[in-house]
Amino acid sequence: xxxxxxxxxxxxxxxxxxxxxxxxxxxxxxxxxxxxxxxxxxxxxxxxxxxxxxxxxxxxxxxxxxxxxxxxxxxxxxxxxxxxxxxxxxxxxxxxxxxxxxxxxxxxxxxxxxxxxxxxxxxxxxxxxxxxxxxxxxxxxxxxxxxxxxxxxxxxxxxxxxxxxxxxxxxxxxxxxxxxxxxxxxxxxxxxxxxxxxxxxxxxxxxxxxxxxxxxxxxxxxxxxxxxxxxxxxxxxxxxxxxxxxxxxxxxxxxxxxxxxxxxxxxxxxxxxxxxxxxxxxxxxxxxxxxxxxxxxxxxxx
Amino acid sequence: xxxxxxxxxxxxxxxxxxxxxxxxxxxxxxxxxxxxxxxxxxxxxxxxxxxxxxxxxxxxxxxxxxxxxxxxxxxxxxxxxxxxxxxxxxxxxxxxxxxxxxxxxxxxxxxxxxxxxxxxxxxxxxxxxxxxxxxxxxxxxxxxxxxxxxxxxxxxxxxxxxxxxxxxxxxxxxxxxxxxxxxxxxxxxxxxxxxxxxxxxxxxxxxxxxxxxxxxxxxxxxxxxxxxxxxxxxxxxxxxxxxxxxxxxxxxxxxxxxxxxxxxxxxxxxxxxxxxxxxxxxxxxxxxxxxxxxxxxxxxxxxxxxxxxxxxxxxxxxxxxxxxxxxxxxxxxxxxxxxxxxxxxxxxxxxxxxxxxxxxxxxxxxxxxxxxxxxxxxxxxxx
Numbered sequence: 001x002x003x004x005x006x007x008x009x010x011x012x013x014x015x016x017x018x019x020x021x022x023x024x025x026x027x028x029x030x031x032x033x034x035x036x037x038x039x040x041x042x043x044x045x046x047x048x049x050x051x052x053x054x055x056x057x058x059x060x061x062x063x064x065x066x067x068x069x070x071x072x073x074x075x076x077x078x079x080x081x082x083x084x085x086x087x088x089x090x091x092x093x094x095x096x097x098x099x100x101x102x103x104x105x106x107x108x109x110x111x112x113x114x115x116x117x118x119x120x121x122x123x124x125x126x127x128x129x130x131x132x133x134x135x136x137x138x139x140x141x142x143x144x145x146x147x148x149x150x151x152x153x154x155x156x157x158x159x160x161x162x163x164x165x166x167x168x169x170x171x172x173x174x175x176x177x178x179x180x181x182x183x184x185x186x187x188x189x190x191x192x193x194x195x196x197x198x199x200x201x202x203x204x205x206x207x208x209x210x211x212x213x214x215x216x217x218x219x220x221x222x223x224x225x226x227x228x229x230x231x232x233x234x235x236x237x238x239x240x241x242x243x244x245x246x247x248x249x250x251x252x253x254x255x256x257x258x259x260x261x262x263x264x265x266x267x268x269x270x271x272x273x274x275x276x277x278x279x280x281x282x283x284x285x286x287x288x289x290x291x292x293x294x295x296x297x298x299x300x301x302x
Numbered sequence: 303x304x305x306x307x308x309x310x311x312x313x314x315x316x317x318x319x320x321x322x323x324x325x326x327x328x329x330x331x332x333x334x335x336x337x338x339x340x341x342x343x344x345x346x347x348x349x350x351x352x353x354x355x356x357x358x359x360x361x362x363x364x365x366x367x368x369x370x371x372x373x374x375x376x377x378x379x380x381x382x383x384x385x386x387x388x389x390x391x392x393x394x395x396x397x398x399x400x401x402x403x404x405x406x407x408x409x410x411x412x413x414x415x416x417x418x419x420x421x422x423x424x425x426x427x428x429x430x431x432x433x434x435x436x437x438x439x440x441x442x443x444x445x446x447x448x449x450x451x452x453x454x455x456x457x458x459x460x461x462x463x464x465x466x467x468x469x470x471x472x473x474x475x476x477x478x479x480x481x482x483x484x485x486x487x488x489x490x491x492x493x494x495x496x497x498x499x500x501x502x503x504x505x506x507x508x509x510x511x512x513x514x515x516x517x518x519x520x521x522x523x524x525x526x527x528x529x530x531x532x533x534x535x536x537x538x539x540x541x542x543x544x545x546x547x548x549x550x551x552x553x554x555x556x557x558x559x560x561x562x563x564x565x566x567x568x569x570x571x572x573x574x575x576x577x578x579x580x581x582x583x584x585x586x587x588x589x590x591x592x593x594x595x596x597x598x599x600x601x602x603x604x605x606x607x608x609x610x611x612x613x614x615x616x617x618x619x620x621x622x623x624x625x626x627x628x629x630x631x632x633x634x635x636x637x638x639x640x641x642x643x644x645x646x647x648x649x650x651x652x653x654x655x656x657x658x659x660x661x662x663x664x665x666x667x668x669x670x671x672x673x674x675x676x677x678x679x680x681x682x683x684x685x
Contacts, residue, residue, distance in 0.1 A: 013512060016541075020508035127342040129529045131561050140540055147541050221536070222505045223529060223561055227339070231505060266509035271499050272472060274509070 012145040017263040023152040024221075025259020026159030030214040031236035032243065032251035033166065034207040039245050040183035041203040042095055044106045048114035050233020052207070054226065056082045057215035058121045061132055061224045071133050071216075079212050087208035091201060114229065121226035132219040155217045162213060163252050166206070170248065179203060238278050242285050244295020253294055257281070328371040329364075329623060331356070331613065332391035333606075334411065335401040339379025340503050343528055343557050344403055348425060348606035349374050350595050351587075352400060355610035355644060365614045366623070377402050385411040392418050397623055398613045401425060403602055406474035412436055421616075421628040423609040425602055427550075428478035432654040438629045440655040442608040443601065444574040446482045448658060449550060452677050453572045454486040456663060457521060461546050467496035467519035469510060469534065471526045479525045479550065495519050504530055507537040514538075521546035524553050524569075528600075532561035539565040546570070554666050555600045566666045570674070573664045575604040575646075578671045583639055583646045604646065611644025612637070629655075636683055650683045658683070 031053055038046045046052070056078050063074035094113055098106040139150040170176040181189040182199040190196050214232075222228050235258055243254025258278045266274035291297045333352055336345030352372060360369045375391055377384035384407035391399065392414060398421045402408055405428030412431065415422040421438040424431065429446040432439060457463045466487060470480040476499075484494055496517035498510050511534065514522050524547065526534055531553050538547070547569045552558065554571035573579075577588025577599055587607060591599040612632065617623055619631040633655065638648045649659040663675040678684070 009516075013516065016512055017509055020506070024506050024508075122338060122342075127338055128346060128557070129343060129532075129561060131563060140542065142542065149540050221533070223532065225529075227503075228505075231503065262506065263509045267512060271510050271513070274504075275501065 008145075013267070014264075015146045017267055018260060019146065019148055019152060021260035021263035022256055023155045023259070024262070025239075025256035026155055027214055027218045027255070028232070028235050028239045028259055029252045029255025030159060030162065030210050030217070031232055032239040032255045033163070033248055034210050035236060035240040036245060036248055036251045037203050037207050037210075039240075041179070041200045042099060042106075044095070044099065044103050045110070045237075046207075047107060047110040047233065047237075048117060048229075049211070049236060050229030050231070051114045051117040052086050052211040052229070053214045053218065053232050054121060054229035055086065055117055055215075056212040057132065057219040057224050057228070058125045058226070060212075060215065061130060061219075062125060064133065065130075071135060075135075075212070075216050078215075079209060082208040082212045083205050085208075086211060087205040088201070090208075091204045095204075114233070118226050118229065125226065127226065129223040129225040132222075132224045134220045135216050151220060158213060158217060162210070163248070166248060175199075175202065235278065238282050241292060242278075242282055244292025246296055247292070247294045250292050250294035254292070257293075327368060329368045330394060330396040331370050331372045331398055331400060331610070332388075332394065332396035333372060333374040333400045334377055334384055334388045334391060334407075335374055335606075336379045336403055336407075337374065337376035339377075340527065340529065341377070341379035341402075341404050344425075344600065344602040345377075345379075345401075347597075347600050347603035348401060348403060350597075351591060351599060351603035351605075351607040352610055354591060354594055355607045358644075359610065359614055365617050366621070368623070370610070377404070377407050379404060379407075381407045381410040384408075385414065388414050392420060396420065397625065398423065398628070400606065400609045400613075403605070404473075404475065405431060405478060409474055412439055415439070419625055421613070421625060423612055425605040425609070426475070428475050429482055430474075430478055432656045436655070438625070438655075440612065440632060440651060441657050442605045442612060443551075443657065444661065445656050446479050448656060448680055449572055449574060449661070450479065450482045450486055451680065452661060452663075453523075453548065453550065454483060454490050454492070456570075456572070457487070457523070457548060458490045458492060461521050461548070463492060463520035463546065465493045465495045465517075465519045467498070467514035467517040467522045468494050469496075469498045469500060469514050469522065469524050469526065471502055471530055472499040473502050473527075476525055476527075483523060483525065500526060500530060500534070502527065502530070505533060507534050508541075510534070511537040511541050511543075515541050515543050519545075521548060524549040526552065528552050528555055528557045529561065531555075531558045532566075535562040535565040535569065544568065548572075551575075551601050554664050554671060556598045556671070557600055559666055559669055559671070564669065567668065568666065570663065570665045572661060572677070573601065573671070573673075574659075574661045575601040575608075576662060576664060576671055576673070577604070578664070579662050579673055580676070581647055583643060587646060608645050611642055614644065615642040618642075648684065650679070650681060652681075660684075 060074045060078040063069045098109045136150050136154045141148050178194045179199045182196050186196050239254035239258045240251050244250025261277050265277035335348050356370045356372045375387040388411040400423050403425035405426040408424050408426040416436045423440045470476040496514050498513050549571045551573045554569050559566045616628050616631040620627045632651045633653050636650045637645050647659050649657050658679045658681050661677045662673045664671045665674050
């Protein structure tokens with residue numbers, strides 16, 4: 001009897017960790033998808049991706065605190081601002097001028113952009129963490145001994161809907177298939193009559209929308225702060241590599257895996273090394289499956 | 303000499319004279335403080351309170367007729383940077399160094415002030431800082447060796463806890479506090495049933511909270527930094543814990559209350575300094591600070607304010623600016639608010655630079671700090 005009770009307790013604990021890990025992982029996944037999309041269309045890694053999540057959260061909060069807007073209105077306005085700043089301006093002012101000089105200068109430019117965004121947020125908003133309102137009323141539910149919050153469920157639901165919608169858009173619509181064609185071979189896509197520039201711009205806009213959604217989901221937990229991007233960016237980057245840098249579903253798997261692994265390793269092994277285990281996973285993946293768990297090997301002609 | 307040359311020479315002489323005269327009229331204070339990074343929230347309060355004290359003193363004529371010239375240098379909450387900026391500050395030959403707050407930073411930079419013979423008044427609390435034999439280091443807040451005994455006594459005598467779950471930030475300050483608390487609990491017969499470390503800037507506390515909640519403790523003892531405390535409290539309430547929760551000042555600081563909102567309610571902590579204490583001078587400081595910054599000061603603001611006035615008191619006791627005599631003037635001395643109202647509460651500095659005075663047990667009620675009990679000083683010097 002005692003053994004059965006013990007087993008139930010262990011199951012409940014594991015389930016608690018799993019739900020929490022999947023919920024956090026889903027947010028990592030949204031940022032990781034951005035890495036994948038930009039890699040596919042421009043062949044570059046955006047090292048400012050974490051800051052791309054931080055900035056909308058700061059803008060949104062500024063609209064709420066200083067503009068007096070309700071959170072969801074602030075979110076809608078931020079979506080437009082993000083599209084302009086992190087989509088159009090990023091592509092036109094950073095990616096387009098730098099990509100001509102190769103991938104490395106662009107990577108360095110994104111690192112510089114990340115620093116610029118962090119310092120800008122610190123200078124013009126606040127260097128202190130700020131509380132961020134919950135997007136849905138905060139309710140704690142207890143389901144069979146497992147504690148779940150409305151925020152957890154909301155994060156999961158939004159992430160699942162977004163990923164499914166994105167998969168449908170990429171595979172089930174003409175525009176989405178055109179985007180994929182551009183990702184696979186831009187020159188061939190252009191010959192086939194696809195407006196490559198438009199497709200690339202669309203990718204940047206999709207990324208801007210994803211990071212804005214990630215911002216409203218993650219910031220109530222992380223608190224709004226100028227240096228939030230560092231942790232999110234690094235974890236999403238690891239998630240994208242683990243899952244596969246050329247597959248959206250890989251990024252999703254990677255995000256969830258990293259979120260769950262962090263929680264399980266902290267609870268069952270050691271809290272001291274909670275951040276080390278995703279890195280160990282990363283090393284193992286690079287050693288045994290360098291293109292990621294769900295990624296495709298990329299062929300290159302020499 | 304042509305008229306032009308004569309004019310230039312005169313202008314240069316006047317410039318030089320006024321520079322020298324200016325230097326003679328001021329005394330340099332260097333503030334080495336966390337203005338960015340994860341310590342920005344606490345460092346900003348320190349900076350603003352130090353500025354406030356400096357303005358007050360300068361407006362009243364300065365120290366022994368000299369106006370204070372203060373420079374704040376940002377440690378970026380990084381021990382290595384703190385050492386570099388302190389070295390830079392020492393190159394400017396300051397009379398006294400104020401800060402930093404992070405113990406990990408103080409531990410790596412205090413050797414520089416020791417070597418230079420410059421008094422350093424820190425906001426750090428790690429026990430080890432005043433145990434290194436630094437001849438001119440001082441605190442304006444309790445070190446862990448002063449605060450922890452009061453807290454462990456409270457756990458034992460008031461909460462009657464026999465089992466305690468401990469959660470702490472894995473840095474110099476957190477480790478020092480955890481070690482001191484663990485030793486004291488062992489002596490008090492309290493069993494530590496969970497000993498969980500967390501990282502600086504950690505955001506997800508679900509696994510850690512699950513560990514402390516499931517440990518079957520009579521009380522949870524939390525010793526984390528401000529932002530991490532807020533995230534910990536959010537997760538703790540989410541997992542449904544409503545039992546006794548105690549900690550040090552950081553757990554129930556104004557910043558944590560602002561960040562965690564209602565989740566901070568019910569948390570209890572030992573507080574060396576709070577603007578809500580039933581002490582007129584502290585409350586007056588709180589009002590002035592809020593009028594000036596639009597924010598409520600946490601204990602770090604109070605620490606910074608007292609640091610400036612402590613330097614003033616030491617200098618006025620000596621009657622001169624003497625770095626060598628600074629420690630002699632303060633160590634072992636009792637400074638009352640009659641001597642210097644800027645110290646806000648009567649205090650005694652011991653021979654190692656640690657401070658002793660009354661303190662408070664505070665509970666967060668409806669998002670506000672409420673003083674539950676006034677705790678006497680560790681020593682009996684007040685009698």
